[in-house]
Amino acid sequence: QVQVVESGGGLVQAGGSLRLSCAASTTTFSAYGFGWYRQAPGKQREWVAGISKAGITNYADSVKGRFTISRDNTKKTVYLQMNSLKPEDTAVYYCNADLLNTYWGQGTQVTVSS
Numbered sequence: 001q002v003q004v005v006e007s008g009g010g011l012v013q014a015g016g017s018l019r020l021s022c023a024a025s026t027t028t029f030s031a032y033g034f035g036w037y038r039q040a041p042g043k044q045r046e047w048v049a050g051i052s053k054a055g056i057t058n059y060a061d062s063v064k065g066r067f068t069i070s071r072d073n074t075k076k077t078v079y080l081q082m083n084s085l086k087p088e089d090t091a092v093y094y095c096n097a098d099l100l101n102t103y104w105g106q107g108t109q110v111t112v113s114s
Helices: none
Strands: 003-007 010-013 018-025 033-039 046-051 057-059 067-072 077-082 091-098 102-104 108-113
Touching: 003 091, 003 102, 018 033, 018 091, 018 108, 033 067, 033 077, 046 067, 046 077, 057 067, 077 091
Parallel strands: 010 108
Antiparallel strands: 003 018, 018 077, 033 046, 033 091, 046 057, 067 077, 091 102, 091 108
């Protein structure tokens, strides 16, 4: 079982920045791919960004150019740097770790005020 814990959410004004962290408790962290997802009130969870074990990144069109996903295998942590935040980025942000199974964190709330 892998524990995934997100942190770094909060309240920020539009145009501001936040950095989310996702820590995963596994001795084989470097073998995992990771994804960030978000779920706004009344909406389905949507994929935001992903990073492979090789460090290849992908982004949803809605965040491309504003968000950056990265990983630090020595710290067993994945980051989501979010810049130029918009009110529509408001959501609970979830991280998942994927190898043979997929493990989800509990989420962290991001609120962007206009």
